[in-house]
Amino acid sequence: MPKTYELTGLGNAIVDVIANGTDDFLAKHGIIKGAMNLVDAERSKYLYDAIGTARQVSGGSAANTMAGFASLGGKGAYLGKVADDQLGEFFAHDMRAGGIHFDCTPLKNGPATARCMIIVTPDAQRSMNTYLGACVEFSEEDVDESLIADSKIIYLEGYLFDKPTAKMAYLKATKKARAAGTKVSLTLSDSFCVERHRADFQKLIADETDILFANEAEILAMYQTTSFEDAVKAVRGKCDVVAITRSEKGSVIVTATETIEVPVQPVAHVADTTGAGDQYAAGFLFGYARNMPLATCGALGSLAAAEVISHVGPRPETSLAQLAQQQKLAA
Amino acid sequence: MPKTYELTGLGNAIVDVIANGTDDFLAKHGIIKGAMNLVDAERSKYLYDAIGTARQVSGGSAANTMAGFASLGGKGAYLGKVADDQLGEFFAHDMRAGGIHFDCTPLKNGPATARCMIIVTPDAQRSMNTYLGACVEFSEEDVDESLIADSKIIYLEGYLFDKPTAKMAYLKATKKARAAGTKVSLTLSDSFCVERHRADFQKLIADETDILFANEAEILAMYQTTSFEDAVKAVRGKCDVVAITRSEKGSVIVTATETIEVPVQPVAHVADTTGAGDQYAAGFLFGYARNMPLATCGALGSLAAAEVISHVGPRPETSLAQLAQQQKLAA
Numbered sequence: 001m002p003k004t005y006e007l008t009g010l011g012n013a014i015v016d017v018i019a020n021g022t023d024d025f026l027a028k029h030g031i032i033k034g035a036m037n038l039v040d041a042e043r044s045k046y047l048y049d050a051i052g053t054a055r056q057v058s059g060g061s062a063a064n065t066m067a068g069f070a071s072l073g074g075k076g077a078y079l080g081k082v083a084d085d086q087l088g089e090f091f092a093h094d095m096r097a098g099g100i101h102f103d104c105t106p107l108k109n110g111p112a113t114a115r116c117m118i119i120v121t122p123d124a125q126r127s128m129n130t131y132l133g134a135c136v137e138f139s140e141e142d143v144d145e146s147l148i149a150d151s152k153i154i155y156l157e158g159y160l161f162d163k164p165t166a167k168m169a170y171l172k173a174t175k176k177a178r179a180a181g182t183k184v185s186l187t188l189s190d191s192f193c194v195e196r197h198r199a200d201f202q203k204l205i206a207d208e209t210d211i212l213f214a215n216e217a218e219i220l221a222m223y224q225t226t227s228f229e230d231a232v233k234a235v236r237g238k239c240d241v242v243a244i245t246r247s248e249k250g251s252v253i254v255t256a257t258e259t260i261e262v263p264v265q266p267v268a269h270v271a272d273t274t275g276a277g278d279q280y281a282a283g284f285l286f287g288y289a290r291n292m293p294l295a296t297c298g299a300l301g302s303l304a305a306a307e308v309i310s311h312v313g314p315r316p317e318t319s320l321a322q323l324a325q326q327q328k329l330a331a
Numbered sequence: 332m333p334k335t336y337e338l339t340g341l342g343n344a345i346v347d348v349i350a351n352g353t354d355d356f357l358a359k360h361g362i363i364k365g366a367m368n369l370v371d372a373e374r375s376k377y378l379y380d381a382i383g384t385a386r387q388v389s390g391g392s393a394a395n396t397m398a399g400f401a402s403l404g405g406k407g408a409y410l411g412k413v414a415d416d417q418l419g420e421f422f423a424h425d426m427r428a429g430g431i432h433f434d435c436t437p438l439k440n441g442p443a444t445a446r447c448m449i450i451v452t453p454d455a456q457r458s459m460n461t462y463l464g465a466c467v468e469f470s471e472e473d474v475d476e477s478l479i480a481d482s483k484i485i486y487l488e489g490y491l492f493d494k495p496t497a498k499m500a501y502l503k504a505t506k507k508a509r510a511a512g513t514k515v516s517l518t519l520s521d522s523f524c525v526e527r528h529r530a531d532f533q534k535l536i537a538d539e540t541d542i543l544f545a546n547e548a549e550i551l552a553m554y555q556t557t558s559f560e561d562a563v564k565a566v567r568g569k570c571d572v573v574a575i576t577r578s579e580k581g582s583v584i585v586t587a588t589e590t591i592e593v594p595v596q597p598v599a600h601v602a603d604t605t606g607a608g609d610q611y612a613a614g615f616l617f618g619y620a621r622n623m624p625l626a627t628c629g630a631l632g633s634l635a636a637a638e639v640i641s642h643v644g645p646r647p648e649t650s651l652a653q654l655a656q657q658q659k660l661a662a
Contacts, residue, residue, distance in 0.1 A: 052428045053424075053425045056388070086418055094385065097383045313386065315384065
């Protein structure tokens with residue numbers, strides 16, 4: 001029987017609060033540039049008082065990927081946890097408005113919906129400060145097993161390993177996926193996240209993952225090397241497909257027997273790199289779900305990433321389906 | 332004694348929820364194109380369920396003007412009402428982050444912070460749907476008389492006349508201003524707002540206003556004519572200065588004895604006209620507060636309006652002070 005969903009994402013449901021800032025601002029406030037910095041409620045408040053005027057858009061790594069996947073015309077669902085507050089309403093609205101199935105019961109009487117303060121520096125790099133809020137309550141109970149079974153592929157964030165209950169939810173989802181013939185894809189999320197969970201992630205990659213996404217910093221951190229070639233060698237064959245993004249150098253798709261180099265799509269002006277990896281995964285998985293050749297999957301990833309870095313904000317603002325048609329990458 | 336603030340704005344404190352939409356969408360949902368449509372809580376929810384993915388940015392006509400004024404380097408304050416919720420926190424953050432004095436005690440146990448759902452059509456026109464929420468509670472008590480007296484100019488929205496308590500607040504502010512030697516400026520806000528309050532506004536213009544802002548549709552509605560020349564004739568001399576914006580035709584500054592035509596600043600791509608009038612007023616009042624010639628005030632208005640229509644969102648995203656310096660319009 002064909003599955004209802006082509007892709008179901010699981011991740012931290014987050015609203016992004018985006019402000020411009022300088023390198024001096026990052027240094028003054030001890031924010032690690034380019035990283036996802038976890039902050040508690042107190043530091044979140046402190047940083048919010050310090051940042052400039054902001055815009056709010058729905059974010060969250062896997063949720064961004066689902067938005068891109070839906071923009072390409074894919075049929076998707078999402079599992080994550082918001083609170084019963086205005087930010088949670090905003091996040092849920094955007095998922096549903098994008099045509100993504102999202103059936104979360106908002107958390108009552110607990111922490112607020114998660115927010116991520118993103119400082120965009122003049123070089124278009126983004127530095128994130130995430131207060132996980134209600135995401136901490138994302139647990140096995142939130143993993144709808146019938147939805148997992150009814151999905152062709154699931155997509156999971158490495159970030160889920162940052163909280164014990166979310167990690168249990170992750171493992172429940174992969175277990176169900178394997179039993180139901182659902183493919184499992186994983187993004188390593190962030191090099192510091194890899195540092196925190198290296199052993200767990202190595203086990204996940206070897207035992208529970210069909211498709212792995214990583215950027216260069218993450219794959220180097222995973223195998224504790226400074227040589228990209230060595231990292232590729234180390235990961236090759238560990239799962240069916242590994243797609244490694246290398247910023248302006250494009251991406252490399254690695255299987256047991258093949259290495260496919262995919263160029264980037266040129267962008268006139270890079271405004272904000274937030275969501276580049278998320279959108280690459282969206283494009284790649286759209287192609288993969290529709291059984292396209294791996295090189296086409298990579299080209300769709302490049303297309304989606306190029307769109308999102310051309311403006312501020314982590315989700316596509318133009319129809320990726322139309323862009324893909326124009327470039328003859330989709331029907 | 333010199334006054335502490337160059338400009339204090341009074342208005343509806345609103346968070347904008349911006350989504351793209353088509354003319355068909357507007358027609359289907361009975362939204363008057365280009366207008367500010369007032370909606371109740373129920374219709375607000377209905378429309379929110381109908382609109383596409385959105386971004387949230389702080390808005391509110393006079394608040395947008397204050398943001399532009401501060402971006403030019405002006406010293407400003409703002410009076411308006413938010414609720415004790417996440418949207419209210421967001422609005423307050425943006426005012427303070429912009430360097431604008433905003434000392435509102437958030438409303439507890441009442442309606443939520445006001446929000447305005449703005450549909451931007453492909454022609455860059457914006458159609459607004461405003462749920463006034465906590466703004467309904469803005470009243471005389473919120474008008475800090477010492478702040479009014481300590482401001483060189485106050486700036487008021489015609490929109491304040493849409494609710495009885497806000498109207499009383501308006502009148503208290505103008506009364507105090509006149510007693511304290513503070514100049515009073517008014518924007519007519521919206522042609523439908525003019526229709527609702529024509530007699531009141533005519534009295535305000537004649538008796539309580541030094542500087543009047545209107546766009547072409549508003550000034551025509553005010554004097555119930557289709558002739559721009561007749562409208563100018565009707566308003567001339569009613570207050571010290573009248574600045575009328577005419578979209579791509581530029582603006583016209585009208586005093587008892589003078590008519591100054593001000594060209595627009597060219598914009599490569601008009602993305603969203605939201606905030607054009609608000610930013611024109613910001614630029615104009617910055618020049619006026621610093622005793623610049625009226626033609627320069629108009630040029631600063633054009634500069635600020637051009638910045639804001641070049642991107643989505645109602646407030647400047649680049650430093651207007653730097654733009655003004657580049658164009659030798661400010662020190």
